[in-house]
Amino acid sequence: MSVGSRLTAATGIDRYFESPAQRREALLGIALILPSVLLISAVILYPIVYNVYLSFTTVPLNPNQAPTWVGLQNYLELVTSQRFWGAFRTTMVFTVGSTVFSTLAGLAVALLFDREFRGRRLARGLVLLPHVTPIIAVAFVWQFMLSPLWGAIPNMLAEWGLYSSQTGLLDQRSTALPTVVAFGAWRNFPFAFLLFVARLQAIPESMYEAARIDGAGAVAQFKDITLPELKGTIAIVVLLRFIWEFNAFAQVWLLTRRVVTLPIFAYQTAFANFEQGLGAAISLLLFIIQAMFVVGFITLFGEDKL
Amino acid sequence: MIGTIVAQASASLRVLKTGYRNDSWLGRLGFYAALVLTMVVALFPFYVMLVTSLSPDDAIYSSDPSLLPEAVTLSHYTVLFGSETFAFTSYFLNSAIVASVTASFSLVVGVIGAYSFTRLTFPGNGFVRRGVVVVYMLSSITVIVPLFQVIATLGLVDTRLSLFITYTVSTLPLTLYMLWNYFESLPVEIEEAAMLDGYSRLETIFQIVVPLSLPVLVAAFLFAFKIAWNEYIFASVFLKSQAKLTLPIGIEQMNANFQNVWGQVMAASFLTTLPIIIMFLYLEQYMVEGLTAGGVEG
Numbered sequence: 006m007s008v009g010s011r012l013t014a015a016t017g018i019d020r021y022f023e024s025p026a027q028r029r030e031a032l033l034g035i036a037l038i039l040p041s042v043l044l045i046s047a048v049i050l051y052p053i054v055y056n057v058y059l060s061f062t063t064v065p066l067n068p069n070q071a072p073t074w075v076g077l078q079n080y081l082e083l084v085t086s087q088r089f090w091g092a093f094r095t096t097m098v099f100t101v102g103s104t105v106f107s108t109l110a111g112l113a114v115a116l117l118f119d120r121e122f123r124g125r126r127l128a129r130g131l132v133l134l135p136h137v138t139p140i141i142a143v144a145f146v147w148q149f150m151l152s153p154l155w156g157a158i159p160n161m162l163a164e165w166g167l168y169s170s171q172t173g174l175l176d177q178r179s180t181a182l183p184t185v186v187a188f189g190a191w192r193n194f195p196f197a198f199l200l201f202v203a204r205l206q207a208i209p210e211s212m213y214e215a216a217r218i219d220g221a222g223a224v225a226q227f228k229d230i231t232l233p234e235l236k237g238t239i240a241i242v243v244l245l246r247f248i249w250e251f252n253a254f255a256q257v258w259l260l261t262r263r264v265v266t267l268p269i270f271a272y273q274t275a276f277a278n279f280e281q282g283l284g285a286a287i288s289l290l291l292f293i294i295q296a297m298f299v300v301g302f303i304t305l306f307g308e309d310k311l
Numbered sequence: 312m313i314g315t316i317v318a319q320a321s322a323s324l325r326v327l328k329t330g331y332r333n334d335s336w337l338g339r340l341g342f343y344a345a346l347v348l349t350m351v352v353a354l355f356p357f358y359v360m361l362v363t364s365l366s367p368d369d370a371i372y373s374s375d376p377s378l379l380p381e382a383v384t385l386s387h388y389t390v391l392f393g394s395e396t397f398a399f400t401s402y403f404l405n406s407a408i409v410a411s412v413t414a415s416f417s418l419v420v421g422v423i424g425a426y427s428f429t430r431l432t433f434p435g436n437g438f439v440r441r442g443v444v445v446v447y448m449l450s451s452i453t454v455i456v457p458l459f460q461v462i463a464t465l466g467l468v469d470t471r472l473s474l475f476i477t478y479t480v481s482t483l484p485l486t487l488y489m490l491w492n493y494f495e496s497l498p499v500e501i502e503e504a505a506m507l508d509g510y511s512r513l514e515t516i517f518q519i520v521v522p523l524s525l526p527v528l529v530a531a532f533l534f535a536f537k538i539a540w541n542e543y544i545f546a547s548v549f550l551k552s553q554a555k556l557t558l559p560i561g562i563e564q565m566n567a568n569f570q571n572v573w574g575q576v577m578a579a580s581f582l583t584t585l586p587i588i589i590m591f592l593y594l595e596q597y598m599v600e601g602l603t604a605g606g607v608e609g
Contacts, residue, residue, distance in 0.1 A: 027432075033512055034431030038439055041424035041483060048480035049446055052457035059457055114349050117342065128346065130595050132353050138587055139541040141559040142580035145566060146356040149363065149573050155372055157359060191352070245448075252450035255543040259563065268452040275456045276548055284456045292453040299448045 053292060059285035066279055079286035089287075092270040098182060099257065099266055100250040103189030108242050110190055111197025116231075118198075119205045129202070136195035144259035147188055151175055181263035188260055189250060197242045204238040205231070241306060248298045252291060267291055357584075364388070364578035371574055387578040396569075398553060399579055402561030406540055406583075409471060409557055413478040414535035418528060420479065421486030426516050428487070429494040430502070440491075447484045451544045459548055469551040477545050482535035489534070489597070493527040494520065530597040533590045540587065558583050 060079055062072035083089045118129060135143065150156045153173040162168035174180045208230065216226050254268040265273075267287060275284025363371055367384045370377070391399040427433075428440055458477065459468075467473040497520065505519045506512070521528065543559045550556055556564070562579050565572060 030431050030512075031433035034427045034433035034436065037423040037427035037431070038433075038436075040420045041443075041487060042439060044420065044476070044480050044483060045443070045446055047461075048458065048477055049449065049454055052454040052461060055460065056454070056457040059460065064460070117345050117349060120342075122342075122346075128350065130591070131350065133591075133595070134357060134588070135353055137537070137591055138357075138584045139559065139580075140543060141541075141562050142360065142584045143356060145562065145576055145580050146360045146363075149577065150356060150359050155573070157378060191356075195353070248448055249450065252452050254450075254452050255559075259543070268450075271452060271456070272544070275459070281456055281460065288453050288456050292449075295449065295453060299445055302448070303445070 056285050056289055056292070059282055060289045062282045062285075064281035064285075072282065075282065079283045082283060083286055083290070088265070088270065092265050092267050095182065095264060096251060096266040096268075099186055099189065099253075099264065100247060102183075102186035103193065103250045103253075104243060104246040106186065106190035107193040107246060108197045108239070110194035111199075111242070112201055112235075112239070114194065114198045115201030115205055116227075118202055132198060133195045135192050140192075140255045141259060143192065144188075144256070147260060148175065151184065175261040176263065178263050181261045185257050185260055185264045189253070189256060192256060193246060193250075197246070200238055200242055201235065204235055208234050237306075244298065244302050244305070248295060248302070251298070252295060360577050360581050360584070363573060364581045366574065368571075368574060372571060387574040388582075390575055391578055391582070397565055397575060397579075398556075398561065399565075399582075401554060402556055402558045403582070405471075405555060405561075406558040409474050409478065410536045410539035412471075412475050413482060413539040414532045416475065416479040417482040417486045417535040418532050421483060421490050421531065422521065422528070423516065424483075425487050425490035425494055426520060428491045430499070431512075443484050443487055447488070451481065455544060455548060458545075462549060468549060469555060470549075471555060473549040474539075474542075474546060474557075477549070478535075478539040478542060481542070481545075482538050485538070486531045486535055489527060489531045490524070493524055497523060527597070530594055533594055534597075537587055537590065537594075540583075 059072060061074060061076060063075050063078075064072045114132060118125065118132075150158045151174050153159050153176075156173075159168055159174065168174075174184045212230050213226055216230060221229065252268055253266070254272065257264050257266055258269055258272070268291065271284050271287035271291065274287060275281045362378075362380050364387055365383045365385070366380055367382055367386065370381055391397055428436060462468055462473050462477075467476075501523070502515050502519055505515045510518065541559070542557075546557045546560050547563075550560060558579075562576060562583065565579065566576050
């Protein structure tokens with residue numbers, strides 16, 4: 006057997022080219038998917054590869070000059086910089102906090118909606134609003150609501166005796182991070198809610214009836230039926246939220262400049278300080294962390310799960 | 312916020328104690344209390360947005376802010392459209408253009424791509440499909456630095472074309488995903504019958520499959536529109552001149568360049584939100600698919 010025919014057999018390529026009709030089908034299939042593949046390659050895959058190169062260089066301001074190779078310098082600068090590790094810690098706190106709270110709130114609201122009541126459809130639609138409206142609009146309302154001078158929230162908190170500071174919640178580091186976490190939870194709980202509600206509806210009522218006949222109380226029903234049935238969905242929600250919160254940019258950046266997460270650190274480095282090589286190094290680290298989570302996601306759930 | 316979440320969770324636990332999916336009047340009371348609390352937490356910011364946009368300045372900047380509007384005025388809206396200071400109309404039109412063009416590109420490329428995935432066998436089909444799923448999960452921040460270099464090298468900085476291209480790609484995975492899910496549910500017999508009648512593949516796609524998929528095509532278009540309408544980071548890096556700014560960047564500049572323009576900023580925010588809410592009335596039924604697949608920030 007020649008190398009060529011062995012290769013053909015191994016790749017199974019001949020399957021597609023048995024008859025002229027099948028060959029036409031295969032070529033048409035490739036032609037139709039080609040625009041998508043080219044666009045994604047040009048805007049996502051090529052930049053990711055190019056980013057690896059950029060991260061080992063210093064990029065001059067003039068786009069016509071070539072970047073200069075500096076080896077590992079950018080990475081050394083990062084691992085020895087306190088700002089980087091500070092941003093890393095902030096990112097972890099923000100990501101974990103926002104993921105946990107949005108998932109818990111989403112689960113609680115989904116359980117609340119798991120029954121018939123008048124106006125359920127409308128209420129369900131309204132609950133989704135925090136997640137679907139433009140980030141710019143909701144970020145600015147939160148800024149306004151939280152502003153120490155005119156905001157409704159500090160005013161309310163002051164009346165209850167919980168808050169007396171003249172500095173805004175978003176203006177000092179110690180309160181800005183919890184506020185950003187709260188905003189993340191508010192913005193994203195509808196996402197968790199929606200997935201949980203869909204899954205809850207798929208649990209047959211008969212399972213609950215059987216449990217009630219066996220004398221199971223509501224807590225037991227929740228623990229033994231609802232929770233096990235939701236396990237997969239909980240894992241998906243947590244993992245997806247974790248991936249997206251880790252890379253969240255506008256959600257934090259538009260609310261306050263006091264919370265510096267890694268994506269914001271990368272953005273500032275590349276586009277405010279114009280140290281694009283260093284920015285590329287941060288992006289690459291972000292990409293590697295993200296890729297690990299994506300791979301984890303796929304091995305856990307398979308690519309058909311989404 | 313955390314307090315309300317805890318209150319909410321304990322309220323729903325109270326419902327649980329008295330009977331899950333099936334409860335007494337006490338449980339019902341707890342249920343409605345929790346429901347009202349949830350709606351208040353979810354919607355309060357939108358209420359503030361609307362009320363502030365309609366309040367005169369002295370009510371907004373009073374030392375004793377009130378939650379109920381005392382007087383109603385449309386002056387913030389007329390300022391947005393009438394004055395030279397804010398280029399709101401231009402931001403709005405730019406966003407509308409960018410979002411429509413993006414959604415149209417994405418739909419055309421998506422229809423043929425998704426059809427190819429579902430109905431045509433070719434080497435690499437499964438591989439490319441998996442690749443699309445992975446691309447969903449990546450976010451803008453990981454490509455923004457090198458992408459800016461590419462855009463700069465191509466001389467596309469401060470052009471709408473830079474947004475058309477990058478937004479089309481950010482929305483493409485979602486469009487492909489929604490459409491291939493739907494195409495798979497279409498009975499293949501209809502297409503076979505059409506081809507027996509002498510239609511070519513391409514004619515089948517555009518004359519049989521597209522008309523059959525109209526509702527989902529509209530949904531995919533609107534989701535792509537929404538992503539482009541909400542997008543912040545690409546626009547903030549690629550655009551430079553005032554005349555080309557989209558709404559998110561424009562509103563941010565309004566807020567940054569002027570002191571105490573909260574009334575106008577809230578009016579602008581409300582007008583930015585409005586199209587999304589209107590679309591959403593149609594999109595609600597597609598929400599589960601659209602949101603889980605929308606890895607793109609927005």
